[in-house]
Each structure stands twice: as C-alpha cells, then as structure tokens.
Amino acid sequence: MSVIKVAILGFGTVGEGVYRTIQSHAEEFTAVLGKKVEVAAILIKNKQKKREVREDVLLTSDFEEILELPQLDVVIEAIVDKEPTFTYLKKAIGRGCHIITANKEMFAHYGKELLELAKVNNVSVGYEATVAGGIPVIQTLRQLLKINRVSLIQGILNGTSNFILTEMREKKQSFAESLQQAQENGYAEADPTNDIEGFDAFYKAMILSRIAFGEEPDWQDVERQGITSITSELITAAEKLELRFKHVASISREGGRVVAAVKPVLVGNENPFYHVEGVENAVNVHSDIVGRITLQGPGAGMFPTASAMIEDLVYVCQSRSGERNIVKNTVEISETSKGEQKEYWLVQGLSNNSGVTCIDEVSTGINLIESSKKDLDLLAGQHPGICYFSILGEVDLAILNKEAATVI
Amino acid sequence: MSVIKVAILGFGTVGEGVYRTIQSHAEEFTAVLGKKVEVAAILIKNKQKKREVREDVLLTSDFEEILELPQLDVVIEAIVDKEPTFTYLKKAIGRGCHIITANKEMFAHYGKELLELAKVNNVSVGYEATVAGGIPVIQTLRQLLKINRVSLIQGILNGTSNFILTEMREKKQSFAESLQQAQENGYAEADPTNDIEGFDAFYKAMILSRIAFGEEPDWQDVERQGITSITSELITAAEKLELRFKHVASISREGGRVVAAVKPVLVGNENPFYHVEGVENAVNVHSDIVGRITLQGPGAGMFPTASAMIEDLVYVCQSRSGERNIVKNTVEISETSKGEQKEYWLVQGLSNNSGVTCIDEVSTGINLIESSKKDLDLLAGQHPGICYFSILGEVDLAILNKEAATVI
Numbered sequence: 017m018s019v020i021k022v023a024i025l026g027f028g029t030v031g032e033g034v035y036r037t038i039q040s041h042a043e044e045f046t047a048v049l050g051k052k053v054e055v056a057a058i059l060i061k062n063k064q065k066k067r068e069v070r071e072d073v074l075l076t077s078d079f080e081e082i083l084e085l086p087q088l089d090v091v092i093e094a095i096v097d098k099e100p101t102f103t104y105l106k107k108a109i110g111r112g113c114h115i116i117t118a119n120k121e122m123f124a125h126y127g128k129e130l131l132e133l134a135k136v137n138n139v140s141v142g143y144e145a146t147v148a149g150g151i152p153v154i155q156t157l158r159q160l161l162k163i164n165r166v167s168l169i170q171g172i173l174n175g176t177s178n179f180i181l182t183e184m185r186e187k188k189q190s191f192a193e194s195l196q197q198a199q200e201n202g203y204a205e206a207d208p209t210n211d212i213e214g215f216d217a218f219y220k221a222m223i224l225s226r227i228a229f230g231e232e233p234d235w236q237d238v239e240r241q242g243i244t245s246i247t248s249e250l251i252t253a254a255e256k257l258e259l260r261f262k263h264v265a266s267i268s269r270e271g272g273r274v275v276a277a278v279k280p281v282l283v284g285n286e287n288p289f290y291h292v293e294g295v296e297n298a299v300n301v302h303s304d305i306v307g308r309i310t311l312q313g314p315g316a317g318m319f320p321t322a323s324a325m326i327e328d329l330v331y332v333c334q335s336r337s338g339e340r341n342i343v344k345n346t347v348e349i350s351e352t353s354k355g356e357q358k359e360y361w362l363v364q365g366l367s368n369n370s371g372v373t374c375i376d377e378v379s380t381g382i383n384l385i386e387s388s389k390k391d392l393d394l395l396a397g398q399h400p401g402i403c404y405f406s407i408l409g410e411v412d413l414a415i416l417n418k419e420a421a422t423v424i
Numbered sequence: 425m426s427v428i429k430v431a432i433l434g435f436g437t438v439g440e441g442v443y444r445t446i447q448s449h450a451e452e453f454t455a456v457l458g459k460k461v462e463v464a465a466i467l468i469k470n471k472q473k474k475r476e477v478r479e480d481v482l483l484t485s486d487f488e489e490i491l492e493l494p495q496l497d498v499v500i501e502a503i504v505d506k507e508p509t510f511t512y513l514k515k516a517i518g519r520g521c522h523i524i525t526a527n528k529e530m531f532a533h534y535g536k537e538l539l540e541l542a543k544v545n546n547v548s549v550g551y552e553a554t555v556a557g558g559i560p561v562i563q564t565l566r567q568l569l570k571i572n573r574v575s576l577i578q579g580i581l582n583g584t585s586n587f588i589l590t591e592m593r594e595k596k597q598s599f600a601e602s603l604q605q606a607q608e609n610g611y612a613e614a615d616p617t618n619d620i621e622g623f624d625a626f627y628k629a630m631i632l633s634r635i636a637f638g639e640e641p642d643w644q645d646v647e648r649q650g651i652t653s654i655t656s657e658l659i660t661a662a663e664k665l666e667l668r669f670k671h672v673a674s675i676s677r678e679g680g681r682v683v684a685a686v687k688p689v690l691v692g693n694e695n696p697f698y699h700v701e702g703v704e705n706a707v708n709v710h711s712d713i714v715g716r717i718t719l720q721g722p723g724a725g726m727f728p729t730a731s732a733m734i735e736d737l738v739y740v741c742q743s744r745s746g747e748r749n750i751v752k753n754t755v756e757i758s759e760t761s762k763g764e765q766k767e768y769w770l771v772q773g774l775s776n777n778s779g780v781t782c783i784d785e786v787s788t789g790i791n792l793i794e795s796s797k798k799d800l801d802l803l804a805g806q807h808p809g810i811c812y813f814s815i816l817g818e819v820d821l822a823i824l825n826k827e828a829a830t831v832i
Contacts, residue, residue, distance in 0.1 A: 037571070037713055041571050041573075041713070044570070044571045044573070045571065048570045048571065150713075150714035150715065150717065151717060152564060152568040152569075152717075155567070155568050156560060156564065156568070159563070159567060159568075160560040160563050160564070160567075160735055161560075161735065162452070162456045162735060162738045163445075163449050163452045163453065163456065163731075163734050163735060163737075163738060164731060164735070165449075165452070170816070245811050247772075249772075249787060249789075249790060250770065250772060250790060250813075252787065253770060253786040253787045253790040254770060256786050256787070257770070257784075257786060257792060259770070259815060261813070262816075264816065279813075280813055281813055281814050281815065281816045282770055282813050282814065282815040282816065283815070283816045284815070284816075287816055288699065288720065289816070290699075291696065291698075291699050303731075305445055305449070305558075305727050305728075305730060305731035305734065306558035306721065306722065306727065306728050306731035306732075307558065307721065307722045307725075307727070307728055308721060308722070309558065309559060309560075309719070309720070309721035309722075310718075310719070310720040310721065311717070311718070311719055311720075312696065312717070312718040312719075312720070313714065313715065313716060313717035313718065314714065314715045314716070317715075319713050319714065319715070320713075320714050320715055322713060323571075323572060323711075323713035323714035324714075326571050326713065327568055327569065327570060327571060327572070329571075330570045330571060362658070362661060362662060362665070362667070362690055364655075364657075364658060376665075378661040378662075378664050378665060379657060379660065379661045379664070380657075381657075382657060382658060382661040384665060403653050405658075405669070405687075405688055405689055405690050406689050406690065407667060407689065407690040407691070407692070408578070408670075408672065408689045408690065408691045408695055408697070
C-alpha cells in the first residue's frame, strides 16, 4: 500500500494532538484514502526534551532537514507567529507539498499569497483550524454553501474572551480574576493581548471574509475592540436587562463594500449566542436561500483543533471520492448502560406502592423519580397508563431536593 | 457553454422553491459548475392549473415523457409517498441521471437500493434535504467528519413537533390548539400522523444512522414515540423543574449494536436543544476527536429545503474542484444602514446635557439609551471616556420601559 508522508511543524498542544490522532486513527485514514499516513518528521525547538514519538520519526530543529527528506507529501504547521512560519510554508509548497495550517495571524497576513503559490504548484492548502477550532465552518462555507449568497457572518471566535466573560458573569469575578483563571486553565497565554484585545478574532474574521465574500475590508477600516473595557458593573447592568455580553465578529456587505467589526456586543435570550458559554465558539451564517444556520462547538483545545487539521489532511490528499467509506465504527458511548443505571424521570400516572424513589411530586399525579430504565419499563408493563420521560444530559441537582426523596 | 438539463418531480412548496432558485441563481451555477443549469421539465399532477414557469419548460403529468427527453442529466424529486417515487427514481438512474430527493420516507425504505443502483450506473444521489431541511448535516457527516468516529447523534428533526411543543409552553395552549395552529401556518399536513407520531423523525434518524454508522438498527427495535402524550400539565410540571420537552431522535452504538430512539425527552437550560424553538431543527454530533458539534437552522420551508437540494445539485454535478469560485457577492444586508437608524445602546460615562434619549438608568453611571450610531460616535469624539455597546438582533421592548424615556 502506498504511503502519505507527513511532517508536523511544532509539537505544542495542537502539534501533539495531530501526531496522536494520526497514530490512533490509522485505520480510518487507510479506509478513506486507500493509503497509509505516516509522520516522517517533527520540527521542534528543543532537541533535548524527551517526547513520546515513534523511533522512526525524525525529530529536528532544522526545517531544511525536513525539506530534504526523500518523500514528503504534506506539511502540517502548528506553530505561532508569522515568521519563520510563512517562509517554511512557501518552501514546502515549492517542494510540491500540500500544506495545512492552524496559524490565523500568519494566514490572515499571507493566506492569499500562499493560496496563489499553491495553485501554481498544483497543491492544496488546508486552513480549517485557523477559525473556530473543531467547528467545520470554513469547509461548510466552501463546500456546502456554494450557491447560497452569504449576506452576513457573525461569530464568537475567541474562546478565551468568551470564557472570561462567562466567568465574570457566573462567578461575579473581576476581569483580572477571570483572566487569571483562563491562564491557569491553559486558555490564555502569559501575554494575553492577542485574545483580550480582539486581534485573534480579527484575524479569524478576515479569513472568513475572504471565503464568504472573496475579499476583505481594508484592515484599518475594521472596528476592533477587545473585552478589556467590560467591567463587572457593566455585566450586572446588562443582566438587569436580560442581556449578556459576547465578543462578536461580524462581516457583511453594505453599500457595495465588505464591512467588518470585532467587538463586545449585547445579546438577548432569543439569540443563539446568548447560550454559547465558556470556551465554546459559534458562527451564524446568514444566506439568501437557506436563511440562518448556526454552527457551535469547541473553539480550541488539543483534539478539537487537531480534528480540523486531520480532516483537512483527508481533504488535501483525497481525489474526488463519491460515497464515504465507512470504517465499521466501534466507538461506544457507554459500555455498561443497557438501561441499568439510575436516571431521573418525569412520570405521570404512578399509583401508590409502586416502590419507586420519588424525589418530588411536581404537580398532582406527576412525579420526578429516580429509577433505572429497566425497572421503569418493568413497572410500566405491569401498570399500563404510566408515561415517563427521561432527562437528557446532566441534571441540575440544585433544583432537585434529593433530601426529601421518599419511596412511593 | 454546455448545459445541465434538470427535471423537477412535483411542484409543491419544495419543488417550486427549487425551480425559483435555479432561475434566480443562474450566475452562481455558471460560476461554480462552468455550465448553465436549465429546468427542462416539471412533473405535475394537474395540467390545467396555471403555474408561473418559463414557456420552454415541459409541464407533464406523465413521467415517461420526461424520461424520453433528448437530454436529461439530473432528476430532482420533491413528491411525497414511497411510490411511484421509488419507481421513477430507479428509471431515472437507469437512464443515467443523477438523482436528488427530499423524500425521507421513500429514502429510509429504499435509500440503500438506490445508492447501490446509482453506483452501478455511475451516477450520484443527493439526499441532504431528507434530514433537517437546510442544515447541511448529511454533508457534514460525509465530507467533513471522515476521520472522526461518531459515537452519538441527537437531533430535533421534526419541525412540526417542535413548533407544537413550543406553542403549548409559550402560549399555554392545549395540544389540539397548537396542532391546529401548526396546520394553519402550513407546518402540519391535514393528516399530521407522520409528524406527531414520530414517523417523520424516525425515517430521518434511520438515514442518519446509515451515514454515521454504516448501518441501521432493526426498525422494530427502535423506540418510536410521538408527542401526542404531552399534555399541558406535563409541560407545566417540566417548567417547574426548569426543563423543557423536546422531541429528540438519538442514535448511538451500544453493546456492539446501533441503538436508536425517537421520543419526547426533557432537557435543561445547559443543553443546546433547550433553546431550539418553533420549526427550527438542530443536530448534535458527538465524535471522538472533535467532541460535540451542534448544527442548528431552519428544518423546513420552501427555500431552506430548496437550498439543500440546490447545493446537492452542485455536489452531484461537480467534478472535484479546488477553491470555490466566488461570484462577486452582491447581497447586501441593509441598503440604507450606514449608522443612521436608531438603535439601543448600553452606555457608560455619559455626562449630563449629552442630549441623548435615555430609556433607563440601569445602574449608577450606566444608561440604556436610544441613538443612531452616527450620533453616538460623534458624542464619543467630543467626550472621551464614554464606552457604548450595541445590542445584537431584536430588542425585547417589554423589558424596556420606553414610556419613561428622558433626554439627558
């Protein structure tokens, strides 16, 4: 079987996530591409540091060594900063490699140039990971909305800012405390300027603008404001009006020009962004045929970002294929469920002496109970007329007064 | 320029939406496909009825006439019922046409057979419109999540049921009243059985199962329950617990088998489904690398469903293309905005005699005001230290006590 040889530039959170996913999903690559995917080299800063990679992988701090490999098909870049990254990727394209990047700052500055260079060299550029982490917003715009005319894109594109705003509201913390929390959780860099001053979201907005509208506004015309002016007082005032602060990038066409703004705005309960909390990202795409579509998901992190790069890897390698080859999926959501664990249920029509644990008689004849599905199915078989409904996801135990539970 | 000739089967809401979109988006088709798309024929029931279509379109109630057209490349089917639809589509494939369908009942029953037949005949099948209207969930699963192993899919897949449940809760209406409202709005058929008994969501779940897991559960093993057992009393009881009823299809792999259920469940405020209201649809996809992604959008309607079929039309016609050819997008979100219309703003640091309309002093030094962006920018230029935030989307005027507005 032929092999696709990959180099990964950078072995931080994202680079390591890509490496580990290529190892763990070998079977899927083979099924989809008909080829094996192998990591041939990893570009690192410090050669002394011990890393858990296969022995046949070239670990080097010299990019030229990677370029000189006898076979190299794809270069996956997970570094930061514009340079030397841009130079590396130009050289990779020149060598005939497809490139994949997660570097929004570099790509916002040089994406156009890289795409043109790639075209000349007949290779592809994957950049799904530059915007909204694991949410496939770029491919949705490029592949799935080809005829729709996009009129407006709005996005919560910076997970760090959204996390800070969420913490400030939920925990009544100051901006400084919430920023520190973000840093402790690994969501914000030691120098958080890019996130909290809106630069990160700005770069992402420019990348989206090019995809959706084929052009960008003049960068100096874009209103860019971070979240540093949002105080606890402002958040409290907004809450009184049933509004929440969200840091939103918006790109639209107005008066014949593409217009963009990246700034904190207020949203009400009816807006999908109201409910996007913590490090989640979300993007609303308004287009003329379909209307508004919202995509929501993890905006950052080792595996979400790796996921975007890995799916790009398939995209750049794949010749047009029809149906997806599905690997017999062996992921299980729960090995031992089968209806035996205790869950909460809203039940109507329970008679006395049912033997179930009632947490609350919510209203006449309607009880909140705790039971396994198995026991409840059994009970319903014996007492027709009972109807019961499970609660999806986590139950807020604060609402449930479990102390008062009785067996009825 | 060469031409792609299309036949549309059925000229109801969806069929007409497809026809009108092909006319209105001719430029986009040409840009993306390099070919013109022309509707050559429409299959209708009643030839006497007057319809607004171009004179060169063959209107016929005889499918054989369509099959005998000298050129026919794609058949787009927007009828209901399994038959004669399935027979028509088999014949279309046999003639070498790509097919596109929105018919979930037919496709859940015969999709596998059609896909196999299409493979033999070297044509493609588009069926994005069978699930979740305009939300590109099928292509997202097929094209964008090729390496991710999907473990669980949950969806609000029936807009009619979701509309009824929303109406019952918001307007304190009975099931019967809400169903009638759905029928008056055109969301429910005269015979609503397919929607309210969960058959429609069941068919969609089976289609998703095949895409995500490569197989379906035995249909008789699937728990299928509609929303007819949900009474106003149950909805009120759920509200007391801060829960909402949603009709949810879930498909997962458990104990080596694919397991599915389609039934009303309860969701809390933290669940993205809690906020999916009215005829909206939403799908959560849980997969191993990226985690949970949520797609939300219009689940039905003339143009959302047409959008899915139109994007499928590109998909089935397109040979592998690299970058999207972007037609210079001319959709404007607002011709006359430019910051001149009145909006609501939360403002901090306003001094007295600013001359702005204050609706509420929310807390000390923080006001809710009404102003145009232009005026506010001007004011901020004169009084540095003012910071102001716009409110995205509609403002709930009930919260704003506009009567009490004063000029400060």
